[in-house]
Amino acid sequence: MLGGADMSIATKISTKKLDEILQIYDYKKSNLIAILQKVQEEYRYLPEEAMIYIGTKIEGLSPATVLGVATFYAQFSLEPKGKFEIKVCDGTACHVRGSMPVLNAIRQKLNMKEGQLTSENGLFSLETVSCLGACGLAPVVVINEKVYPQMTSDAINIVLDTLLKEEE
Amino acid sequence: MTNTLFIDGKEVEYTDEPNLLEVIRKAGMNVPTFCYRPDLTSFGACRMCVVEVEGRGIQSSCTMPPEPGLKIHLNTEKTRRIRKTVLELLLANHDRSCLTCEKSGDCELQKYSEEYGIKKIRYADKDEYLPIDDTSPSIVRDPNKCILCGACVRACTEFQGHSVLGFVNRGSKTVVEPIRPLGQSDCVNCGQCVAVCPTGALTIKSNIDDVWSRITDPTKRVIAHIAPSVRVALGEMFGLEPGENTIGKIDAALRKIGFDMVFDTNFGADLTIMEEATEFLDRLKTGKNLPLFTSCCPAWIKYIETMHPDMLNHLSSCKSPMSMQSPVLVDLVPKMLGIDRKDLTVVAIMPCTAKKFEALRPEMSQNGVQDTDFVLTTKELGKMIKTAGIDFNALEPEKPDSPFGEYSGAGTIFGASGGVAEAAVRTAYEFATGEILKDVDIKELRGTTNRCRDVEIDIKGTKVVVRVVSTLKEAEKSLKEIKSGKAQFQMLEVMACPGGCINGGGQPTSCNNSKIKAERAAGLYKEDRELSERKSHMNSSVQKLYQEFLEHPNSHKAHELLHTVYTDRLKNSYRNIESV
Numbered sequence: 037m038l039g040g041a042d043m044s045i046a047t048k049i050s051t052k053k054l055d056e057i058l059q060i061y062d063y064k065k066s067n068l069i070a071i072l073q074k075v076q077e078e079y080r081y082l083p084e085e086a087m088i089y090i091g092t093k094i095e096g097l098s099p100a101t102v103l104g105v106a107t108f109y110a111q112f113s114l115e116p117k118g119k120f121e122i123k124v125c126d127g128t129a130c131h132v133r134g135s136m137p138v139l140n141a142i143r144q145k146l147n148m149k150e151g152q153l154t155s156e157n158g159l160f161s162l163e164t165v166s167c168l169g170a171c172g173l174a175p176v177v178v179i180n181e182k183v184y185p186q187m188t189s190d191a192i193n194i195v196l197d198t199l200l201k202e203e204e
Numbered sequence: 205m206t207n208t209l210f211i212d213g214k215e216v217e218y219t220d221e222p223n224l225l226e227v228i229r230k231a232g233m234n235v236p237t238f239c240y241r242p243d244l245t246s247f248g249a250c251r252m253c254v255v256e257v258e259g260r261g262i263q264s265s266c267t268m269p270p271e272p273g274l275k276i277h278l279n280t281e282k283t284r285r286i287r288k289t290v291l292e293l294l295l296a297n298h299d300r301s302c303l304t305c306e307k308s309g310d311c312e313l314q315k316y317s318e319e320y321g322i323k324k325i326r327y328a329d330k331d332e333y334l335p336i337d338d339t340s341p342s343i344v345r346d347p348n349k350c351i352l353c354g355a356c357v358r359a360c361t362e363f364q365g366h367s368v369l370g371f372v373n374r375g376s377k378t379v380v381e382p383i384r385p386l387g388q389s390d391c392v393n394c395g396q397c398v399a400v401c402p403t404g405a406l407t408i409k410s411n412i413d414d415v416w417s418r419i420t421d422p423t424k425r426v427i428a429h430i431a432p433s434v435r436v437a438l439g440e441m442f443g444l445e446p447g448e449n450t451i452g453k454i455d456a457a458l459r460k461i462g463f464d465m466v467f468d469t470n471f472g473a474d475l476t477i478m479e480e481a482t483e484f485l486d487r488l489k490t491g492k493n494l495p496l497f498t499s500c501c502p503a504w505i506k507y508i509e510t511m512h513p514d515m516l517n518h519l520s521s522c523k524s525p526m527s528m529q530s531p532v533l534v535d536l537v538p539k540m541l542g543i544d545r546k547d548l549t550v551v552a553i554m555p556c557t558a559k560k561f562e563a564l565r566p567e568m569s570q571n572g573v574q575d576t577d578f579v580l581t582t583k584e585l586g587k588m589i590k591t592a593g594i595d596f597n598a599l600e601p602e603k604p605d606s607p608f609g610e611y612s613g614a615g616t617i618f619g620a621s622g623g624v625a626e627a628a629v630r631t632a633y634e635f636a637t638g639e640i641l642k643d644v645d646i647k648e649l650r651g652t653t654n655r656c657r658d659v660e661i662d663i664k665g666t667k668v669v670v671r672v673v674s675t676l677k678e679a680e681k682s683l684k685e686i687k688s689g690k691a692q693f694q695m696l697e698v699m700a701c702p703g704g705c706i707n708g709g710g711q712p713t714s715c716n717n718s719k720i721k722a723e724r725a726a727g728l729y730k731e732d733r734e735l736s737e738r739k740s741h742m743n744s745s746v747q748k749l750y751q752e753f754l755e756h757p758n759s760h761k762a763h764e765l766l767h768t769v770y771t772d773r774l775k776n777s778y779r780n781i782e783s784v
Contacts, residue, residue, distance in 0.1 A: 049781070051781060051782075051783040052783070085781050088383070088778060088779060088781060089781045092779050092781075097367070098361075098366065098367035098368065098370070098390075099383045099778075099779070100367050100368060100369060100370030100372075100381070100382055100383045101361075101367050101370050103370060103372055103383055104370040104371045104372055107372050107373045107374065108371075108373070108374045
C-alpha cells in the first residue's frame with residue numbers, strides 16, 4: 037500500500053500536464069510504460085496521485101494495476117529522485133574491483149544512510165545497479181547520463197565536490 | 205468434435221475443454237491446484253497441477269490445451285516430487301499458525317500438505333511478518349498467508365472489472381495489495397476474492413463471537429432472518445448436494461443454537477417487490493430515471509456510488525430485502541414480545557460479505573441503532589452449527605415464525621441472477637393490467653452462465669425490455685450504453701457475483717466447480733414451483749402488513765421504513781484527484 041497522506045504533500049501534480057501526456061499516448065493501456073516514463077521525467081518520480089489519476093483515466097486499468105507496473109520495473113521510483121541520479125554499478129566485475137568502497141564514500145560524503153534513496157537537500161539520489169555493461173571500465177559510476185570509469189573513493193569525492201561547487 | 209487422449213493409459217474423450225486439467229476432471233480424475241479456477245483465466249502460477257506428457261516432459265495441465273492422442277500421466281514419481289517441492293517452498297514463506305487460522309479445515313494448502321505427506325518444513329520460518337489488514341467490515345487480508353496464486357486479482361479484474369487488488373513489487377518481494385487498506389479502498393466487499401482464495405490470505409470478517417455473546421446474554425432476545433441463497437448452499441458444509449433446500453433444517457438449527465425467533469428474508473424480498481414494482485410502473489408512466497436499476501446488491505450500490513455517482517438517480521430507492529425485513533422486525537417484534545428495542549438483536553444470515561457493509565450504512569439505522577445488528581454469512585452459520593454440536597442432517601425440519609416468515613416463490617428466486625427481475629415482472633404485470641399472469645415462469649430471464657441477457661416482456665401491449673447482468677464488469681458495459689444513449693432497456697437487474705447471490709462471497713467454497721451455481725439456482729426455482737403462492741403481492745402476510753401498518757406501496761410510512769437514499773462516494777474518494 038502507498039503511504040497516502042504523507043506522500044500527497046510531497047508534490048502537487050498537475051492534472052493538465054498528465055492529460056497532455058495521456059493525450060500523446062492516446063489514453064491507451066498498452067502505452068502505460070511510456071506514459072509512466074514521461075510522468076517520471078516530469079516529476080523525477082511517480083507521485084501517488086499521478087498513478088491514481090492514470091489508473092482512473094485509462095480504460096481497463098485501475099490505480100492498483102498502475103501501482104503494480106510502477107513497482108515491477110526498477111526504472112520507476114515512487115520516491116522523489118535527486119537532481120543528480122547516481123548509479124553505482126555493482127555487477128560482478130565492478131564488485132570485485134571495489135564498487136562497495138566507492139558506494140560507502142558517496143554515502144559518507146553526502147551524509148546518506150543505507151537504503152536512503154535521496155539526500156536531505158534533494159540534490160542527489162543514490163542506487164546500485166546490477167550491470168551497466170561497461171565491465172572493462174570497472175568500477176563504474178553513472179551520474180545522470182555521464183559515465184565515470186575506474187572510480188576510487190578519492191576520485192568520486194573529487195567528482196562530487198565539482199558537482200556541489202556547480203550548485204553553489 | 206470429439207477427440208481422444210490417454211490419461212494413465214485410459215482412453216478419454218474430450219470436446220471443447222480448454223485445457224488438460226478440465227479433461228482430467230471430466231474423466232473423473234483430479235490433480236491438485238491452487239491457482240486454477242474454472243471461471244477465471246488460466247494463470248499457471250502455482251505449478252501444482254503438473255502432469256507428465258509423453259514426449260513433452262512436465263507440463264502444467266491448467267495451461268496446456270488437449271491434443272488428440274496425447275499420453276499423459278498424473279501420478280508419477282516425478283510429478284509427486286515436484287508437487288511436494290512446490291508445497292515445501294510455499295510453506296517456507298507461509299504463516300504457520302494453522303490451528304488458529306480462520307480457513308483451517310477449508311484450506312487447500314493445508315489439505316494438499318496433508319495429502320502429500322509434508323511432515324516437516326525444511327526451511328526456517330520467514331523472518332518478517334506483514335501487518336494484517338482488517339479495516340474492511342467484510343474481508344480480512346493476511347498477506348502472510350498469501351501464496352501469490354493471483355486468483356483474487358483475477359476475480360477482482362475479470363468478474364468486477366474493478367482491480368482493487370493487484371500485484372505489487374517483484375520477485376521475492378511481491379505481495380497482493382489494494383492501493384489503500386481495504387476499508388478505505390474502492391473495494392465493494394463482494395467477497396469473490398475470498399471465494400477463490402485457496403488459503404487464509406483472504407477470509408470473511410467474522411461476526412460469530414458477537415452473535416454468540418448476544419445469544420448468551422439472558423437480557424437479549426435474538427432473532428434471525430435467512431436469505432434465499434443460504435438454504436440451497438449451507439447443506440454443502442454437511443455433505444449434502446448443492447441445491448438441496450435445507451431451510452427447514454436451518455430454522456431448526458437456529459432455534460437449537462438459541463435464537464428466539466426465526467424469520468425469512470424472502471418475506472423482505474416480497475416487500476421489496478411490492479415497492480419496486482410500483483416504483484418501476486411509476487417511472488414507466490413518467491418516463492423519468494429510466495432504466496431503473498435494481499438495488500438489492502450492496503456491492504453494486506457501492507460501485508455506482510463510487511464510480512458513477514451521476515447515475516444514482518437510476519437506482520431504485522428500495523432498500524434490499526435484508527434492510528426491509530430488519531426495520532419491520534425492529535418495529536413490530538418488540539411489541540409482539542413486549543420488550544424494548546435495545547433488548548432485541550437482529551441477525552441476518554446472508555450469502556454475502558457485502559451485506560456486512562450494508563448493515564453499517566447510516567441509512568439502515570434508526571435513532572443511531574442499526575436495524576440489522578449483525579450479518580452472518582452462510583459459512584459463519586455453518587461454523588456455529590458445528591460449534592453447537594448439532595447433527596444438521598438429522599434435524600427435523602421446522603417452520604419459520606409467523607408472520608414475517610411466510611413467503612412467495614417470487615421471494616425465493618431473488619437469490620439467482622434474473623430472479624429479482626422475474627419477481628418484479630410477475631407483480632408489475634398484474635399491478636399494471638389488473639389481470640392474472642397465467643404463466644409465471646419467465647425462463648428467458650434465468651441462467652447462471654450467460655452474464656448479460658435482454659428479455660422483452662409484453663405488458664398487455666406495452667413492450668418493456670428487462671436486462672439482467674451479473675458481475676460488475678458486465679454492469680459497467682450496460683452503464684456505458686446508457687451514457688452513450690444506446691440503451692434499449694427499461695430495467696437493469698445487477699448482481700455483482702457471477703450467477704447471483706447463490707454464488708456470493710459468503711457461500712461455502714465452490715470455486716473448483718462451476719456447475720454448483722446452476723445446481724443452487726435450480727434448488728431455488730424448485731422451491732418456487734412448489735410454493736402455493738408465486739407472486740409477491742399474493743403473500744398474505746405481506747398483504748396484511750400493508751393493511752395494518754404500511755397502507756400501500758410507496759406510502760409515506762413505506763418510504764420511511766423501506767426506502768433509502770444514496771451517497772456520492774467519489775467526492776471523498778482518493779480517486780477524486782484535485783485538478784491543479
